[in-house]
Amino acid sequence: MHVTPAVVVALVGAALVAAPAQAPQAPSPTPATHARTTPAAVVAALSTAATDQSLKGRTIVIDPGHQLGNSRFPRKINRLVDAGGLRKACNTTGTATASGYAEATFTWRVAVALRKQLRAKGATVVMTRDRNSRRLWGPCVDIRGKLGNKGYRGRERAADLKLSIHGDGAARSGRGFHVIVTGRRGAVVRSARLGREVRAALDERGFRRSTYTAGGRGFVRRTDLGTLNLSRIPTAMVELGNMRNPRDARTMRSAAGQRRYARALTTAVEAYLR
Numbered sequence: 668m669h670v671t672p673a674v675v676v677a678l679v680g681a682a683l684v685a686a687p688a689q690a691p692q693a694p695s696p697t698p699a700t701h702a703r704t705t706p707a708a709v710v711a712a713l714s715t716a717a718t719d720q721s722l723k724g725r726t727i728v729i730d731p732g733h734q735l736g737n738s739r740f741p742r743k744i745n746r747l748v749d750a751g752g753l754r755k756a757c758n759t760t761g762t763a764t765a766s767g768y769a770e771a772t773f774t775w776r777v778a779v780a781l782r783k784q785l786r787a788k789g790a791t792v793v794m795t796r797d798r799n800s801r802r803l804w805g806p807c808v809d810i811r812g813k814l815g816n817k818g819y820r821g822r823e824r825a826a827d828l829k830l831s832i833h834g835d836g837a838a839r840s841g842r843g844f845h846v847i848v849t850g851r852r853g854a855v856v857r858s859a860r861l862g863r864e865v866r867a868a869l870d871e872r873g874f875r876r877s878t879y880t881a882g883g884r885g886f887v888r889r890t891d892l893g894t895l896n897l898s899r900i901p902t903a904m905v906e907l908g909n910m911r912n913p914r915d916a917r918t919m920r921s922a923a924g925q926r927r928y929a930r931a932l933t934t935a936v937e938a939y940l941r
């Protein structure tokens with residue numbers, strides 16, 4: 668690629684946006700004096716919660732789709748990048764509910780809830796973006812695709828898996844979720860298994876499969892998505908619902924709905940890595 672100063676600025680900007688979130692501060696240990704005054708049952712319950720470290724040693728990449736400021740940076744997000752053997756726009760603006768609640772905000776909120784749940788189980792979480800802001804754009808799909816790969820940005824060990832979170836913008840009448848995995852021959856076949864775990868966990872939590880695409884299976888393979896094509900780790904993308912549908916939109920806008928989506932995704936991660 669012929670690198671112009673503008674591209675360098677764009678790349679640096681994307682890199683800043685894509686910097687993984689800092690690990691949280693470890694909670695300070697409870698002073699010993701507390702232990703004497705806390706009822707034994709409470710101590711036992713607390714220690715049980717603290718030992719649910721089923722994801723300790725695991726690294727999970729979460730990709731919250733789009734960025735709230737994308738529409739304000741058309742030149743940057745329309746720049747073509749490698750999407751795995753084809754050229755595609757760096758990123759897109761994403762959709763929104765009829766009342767204007769942005770997909771970028773929905774994906775961000777679910778990602779933050781998911782990050783919290785995974786960290787509570789001991790996982791290390793890497794995000795493809797670490798903020799949701801009208802003043803930011805990107806990162807591009809090539810970065811979203813490669814983040815977590817062995818060797819990319821100095822990563823010595825590949826991350827265990829990646830979940831890319833989206834909301835769809837289909838015709839108003841259609842509802843429900845669908846999972847997308849790569850259809851590329853020779854790509855990571857484990858992605859299909861991860862995708863089936865995501866579908867099973869969403870089924871189990873009472874979310875309905877898409878009524879408007881994927882033939883009722885809630886599962887499709889695609890070959891045109893850089894986020895999937897460039898990933899060398901098991902990766903599933905999920906359109907959690909149709910933001911243009913009033914019933915889906917209600918769930919997708921609510922904090923309770925967002926946590927329920929996140930819980931389903933946490934279940935899928937645990938099931939896949941078990």
Ligand SMILES: [Zn+2]
Nearest residue numbers: 732761833834
């Ligand atoms: Zn999207």
